[in-house]
Amino acid sequence: MSTIPADLRYAKSHEWLKLESDGTATIGITDFAQDSLGDITYVQMPKVGATLKAGETFGVVESVKAASDLYAPVSGTVLAVNSALDSAPETVNRAPYSDGWMLKLKLADPAAAASLLDSGAYAKLAG
Amino acid sequence: MAAAIVQSLTGAKLGLIKYYHFAEATVAGIHCLASRTGYTGEDGFELYHAASESVALAEALLAAGVPHGLELAGLGARDSLRLEAGFPLYGHEITADISPLTAGLGWTVKLDKGSDFVGGAALLAEKQGGAPNQVIFFKTGDRRIVRADTPVLGPDGTIVGRVLSGTLSPILNEAIGSAFVTTASAVGEGGWSVDIRGARLPLHRVRPPFVPLKK
Structure with a gap:
């Protein structure tokens, strides 16, 4: 049974998004996703300033089992990436919703987050 | 233990x-x-x-x-351990198409005992003529795993082989693996590289074991 915080929004491709009060968003992968991947060995991130389009790949998360694409849940501009994951990608396994965050994004359309799944809908997908 | x-x-x-x-x-x-x-x-x-x-x-x-202190471990853990030790795994470093001589396991085959065996003539010919390919081991200095079947490139960028096994070594904290390369390309350190999602990573040749065996 994976953890699915109620205050986040979710993509069907297993990324989470947290809408911050200043209109930016933090993005990572869900507990379900990290558990399915197994030991994460590498996280490939876009550069700060990169423009992401909803549904398109923005990086790669690699585990011993496989390399999997990461998909942008919404469109926006990358404000920051979690560079701590370069040397400690296993943080995503340990703390997928906190220290294992991946991106901070300036949303192209702040209302877009509302179109993502809420925790109840995601639980039906990944519970 | x-x-x-x-x-x-x-x-x-x-x-x-x-x-x-x-x-x-x-x-x-x-x-x-x-x-x-x-x-x-x-x-x-x-x-x-x-x-x-x-x-x-x-x-x-x-x-x-x-x-x-026993804990269960799966095949991923076993694979990193056997690769760090330089042990071949059937289906990877040795197959129906990779002979023991090509795999660097010539010591397991006695060709001078005077008795014939299935495949003996082929191995003798390979030993006398030189194997056209060989199995080598590598590390990359990078954490991106170089997966089996990734093409291996020579110094001029042409394909000279393919990766047989690849994983992340938790002890070395870098990707390690083995590859099947042309003997012609295996001069010195080889100068091999692989392309991982658009990044060219050099393969540094290693004579296994990657870490000292504790037996």
């Missing part, structure tokens, strides 16, 4: 089984062939037994081992 755990479940004298030897032993009341291999580069045992006894044996080993 392995010997202490298995010994607690058997009357057989495991101390008499040398590294890479085996003996029959009744472990937790189950008839086994106990092989002092483990295929990890450290002291360990492989137990061969009736499939119907698997669960009972695993549960007995786990119960006996937990006080010693």
